[in-house]
Amino acid sequence: MSGRTVARTFTAATLTALLALTAAGAAQAAGSPSGGGPVEDLIELPDGFQPEGIAIDARGTAYVGSLADGDIYAADVHTGAGEVISQGPGTPSVGLTIDRHDRLFVAGGPSGTARVVDAATGEILASYQLTTNTSFVNDVVLTQDGAWFTDSLQAQLYFLPVGPSGALPDASEIRTVTLGDEWVQVAGFNANGIAMTPDHRALLVVNSSTGTLYRVDPVAEHTIAVDLGGTQVPNGDGLLVLGRKLYVVQNQPSQVAVFAMAAQGFSGRLVDTLTSPEFDIPTTVARYGDGLFLPNARFTTPPTPDTEYWVTRIER
Structure with missing residues (x-):
C-alpha cells in the first residue's frame, strides 16, 4: 500500500511468543488495561481479507474476522506483525469478541451460526446453528452470563x-429474544452493533437502517428507543461502551459518533465525532490503551484477491 508500512509476517518464533502472550492475558477488548509501549497507528491486513469485526486482548493482540471466508487474523498492535490463526469455514466471520478464557465468540453472518474459537490455537471449540431462517448474524457482546448476538x-x-x-x-x-415494543423493523439491514449499557443491566442495539439506538431489557424482553436528543446514527455499525461513553461506528460516513450516556442507557447526548483520513468505511471498534482500533471494510471498493485492507488507530 503506497505510503504505508507493509505488514510483517510472523516467524515461527514470533508466532509462538504471540500465542504465549495471548494465553497469558485474558480480557474483553472493552476492559483492556492501558497498554505499555508504542503501538501502530495502521495495521496492514492480508490482501483480499475483507475485514469486519475486531477484538483486542489485554496483551495487545488484535483479532480480525474476514467476510470473505471466515478466517481470523491475529496481529500485535505494538508491531503490526500478524498471521491467520484460524481458517474460516467458508462463510463470513462478522462481529467477534474475546472472553477471559481466551475464546473468541464469532458471529457467522448469513450462515445463521455462531462459533467459539480458541484464540491461542485457532481450534473451533463449538459451533451453533442459531437460526435456519434467512438471517445475518452480525455482532456479539459478552455479558456476565453469556454471549448475545444480533x-x-x-x-x-x-x-x-x-x-x-x-x-x-x-x-x-x-435462547431467542424478540425485539418488539418500540423496535421498528424495515427493509434491509436492521439490528447491527450491540453493547451493554454503562451499568451492565441492559443491552444497547443500533438499527443501521433507521439510525435509531435502542435499549433492550433481555429479562423483561422490553425494547425502547434511546433518547439521544434528536440525534440519529444512520449506518450505525459496531458499538463500544467505555465508562459512560458510547462509541457508535457509522460505516458509510466513515466516522465515530461519541455519546455521553446515562448509566442505565435510557438517554445520551452527542459530545464528539471522530474521524481519520485513513478511514475507508470502518465497521467495528475495539479499545487498547488510549486508542481505538477500527478495521476498514472498504465496501465501495470492489473486492479482489489483491484489494488492500487495514486497521486504523485513532485517539479516543
Whole structure:
C-alpha cells in the first residue's frame, strides 16, 4: 500500500511468543488495561481479507474476522506483525469478541451460526446453528452470563449462556429474544452493533437502517428507543461502551459518533465525532490503551484477491 508500512509476517518464533502472550492475558477488548509501549497507528491486513469485526486482548493482540471466508487474523498492535490463526469455514466471520478464557465468540453472518474459537490455537471449540431462517448474524457482546448476538434480517437476538466457570452451552440452551415494543423493523439491514449499557443491566442495539439506538431489557424482553436528543446514527455499525461513553461506528460516513450516556442507557447526548483520513468505511471498534482500533471494510471498493485492507488507530 503506497505510503504505508507493509505488514510483517510472523516467524515461527514470533508466532509462538504471540500465542504465549495471548494465553497469558485474558480480557474483553472493552476492559483492556492501558497498554505499555508504542503501538501502530495502521495495521496492514492480508490482501483480499475483507475485514469486519475486531477484538483486542489485554496483551495487545488484535483479532480480525474476514467476510470473505471466515478466517481470523491475529496481529500485535505494538508491531503490526500478524498471521491467520484460524481458517474460516467458508462463510463470513462478522462481529467477534474475546472472553477471559481466551475464546473468541464469532458471529457467522448469513450462515445463521455462531462459533467459539480458541484464540491461542485457532481450534473451533463449538459451533451453533442459531437460526435456519434467512438471517445475518452480525455482532456479539459478552455479558456476565453469556454471549448475545444480533440478527440484521430478523427482529430478534440470540443468547448463548456461559457457565460461571466458562462452560459452553448445549444447542438446546440457546435462547431467542424478540425485539418488539418500540423496535421498528424495515427493509434491509436492521439490528447491527450491540453493547451493554454503562451499568451492565441492559443491552444497547443500533438499527443501521433507521439510525435509531435502542435499549433492550433481555429479562423483561422490553425494547425502547434511546433518547439521544434528536440525534440519529444512520449506518450505525459496531458499538463500544467505555465508562459512560458510547462509541457508535457509522460505516458509510466513515466516522465515530461519541455519546455521553446515562448509566442505565435510557438517554445520551452527542459530545464528539471522530474521524481519520485513513478511514475507508470502518465497521467495528475495539479499545487498547488510549486508542481505538477500527478495521476498514472498504465496501465501495470492489473486492479482489489483491484489494488492500487495514486497521486504523485513532485517539479516543
